[in-house]
Amino acid sequence: MGRKLLLEKAHVEGIRTYEVYRREGGYRSVEKALKSMSPDAIVEEVKKSGLRGRGGAGFPTGMKWSFLAKPEGVPRYLVCNADESEPGTFKDRYLMEFIPHLLIEGMIVSSFALGSNRSYIYIRGEYAWITDILEQAIEEAKANGWLGKNILGSGYDLELYVQRGAGAYICGEETALIESLEGKRGNPRIKPPFPAIKGLWDCPTVVNNVETIAAVVPIVNDGGEEYAKIGAGKSTGTKLISACGNINKPGVYEIDMTISVEEFIYSDEYCGGIANGKRLKACIPGGSSVPILPANLLLKTAKGETRYMNYESLSDGGFATGSMMGSGGFIVLDEDQCVVKNTYTLARFYRHESCGQCSPCREGTGWMEKILLNIEQGRGKMSDIDLLWDIQRKIEGNTICPLGDAAAWPVAAAIRHFRDEFEWHVNNPDECTKRNYGLAHYADPIYVPA
């Protein structure tokens, strides 16, 4: 049984309300921070914790915080990125829906550490009912003196607001999010300048994911060193994984990053095995943009070592034979699934979500979608597979923001590991619309649960 830091109390009856959350020890970190710690001391604790951004990039949070410019007389802002939109990812929603005060508490402590007197939670527009839950929690926190003027007599003031987006994946990119928060189209900005120097309304700004902000609460309560003791190597603390696809128990799990991928998929404590007694074919372990891995490379690395659910192990082997932890969106495909079709739906997603600023992404995502649809429906040519490879290579690294990479990687990995399935579609135009390719050598050796 892994240790839980964020979701430990998520199922206590009534934890969504202030009274129960407080009774269960909530808001202790605010008391500790405002009464006995300096803002810099909190930043130090976050550095010591080794916490890495939980939105997908995995950048060390303490370091990001220490980059924040502090010019005299200029306001600074903390913005929480709750625009969770990476296919396969639904962990932040879970946290906000079931234990909203944890995010509010994390926002207060983090805002204090960064010197923000006005902070925002930017939430994806579709999470309309969660906006109400968060606003209710903010009202309760304010009524109990945790927000507003002179919090706990410390002289520190903070107002916290929830801003709803309106349906745009790109707004999860931090500079697009800032543009959107300013009431504009979600077009990512050219960096530098980074938000830490010039962010919201041209002021120094930190943008952090929901789970990252929530993790600051146990870090302040127990100290950064205690937090760093959990996990493995540079994967400290716990991670929320949202598991979906063809498994018995889809849902959100908090893991301590020492468990193996095999245990995560087959143990009853987590995914509970592949649904309907089927066999595992492939998995996208960190949200739709990270490379898909066939079963044989998912459970073991290319060196034949056990693969673990943490940043280092999931990326072992680079993109040739590994993948990424990403956002923790864990998508499982069983033996009946078509990799070409799955890749097509993701390509369609990225074409739909491209903001259109950079030609390689705007045009390339559309081409990839069309070519993939042709192959999937039995209208593809063998040369299309090489063309796809060529297009993705020309998108990657050639755009202002990482959406181009995010669109290119799934296509590249699908061809890299499942080329025979693409070729089968081309060679069997009639058959490929009637049945799926199924398992092949890449899914061997297949793990058979005892």
Add this chain to the structure above:
Amino acid sequence: MTMIRFNDKQEAEFQRLVSRYPEGKQKSALLPVLHLAQDSFGGWLSSEVMDYVADRLSIKPIEVYEVATFYTMYNLKPIGKYLFEVCQTGPCMLRGSDDIIAYIGEKLGIKPGQTTEDGMFTLKTVECLGACGYAPMMQLGKFYREHLTKEKVDQIIEECRRNAAANN
């Protein structure tokens, strides 16, 4: 034609939204105010409504148009009384969203993007809504309907018809 204007309750909400930003940064309220306008004026944003929003926020109409056309949640033409937004991205596809979309279309006699002749239902396919573990799913109004089956779709359609009849 009726004049476009927030009623007292909507006006109070508008004031609350605008008050959340520093002096002079009222344009930041544009996304939430567009949601409010869409909810207040028939579920979609006509150019008259967008012009009204521009006027209220003291920004140029083009600043509103460029935002309204960028984000998928703003409807730029009238929609049915009930909007079914069914997710079709990878994780939902793996759990059978194609069949659900086809079933709804068959049952209502419309294709994605169309509205039933009686103006009751609009079917729209959407990309990932963050409910992958509870797939297949759709958004209906403020809430998600998850773990969809054909039986559940039947129930939802019935429920909408009942609600519409009760409100007439």
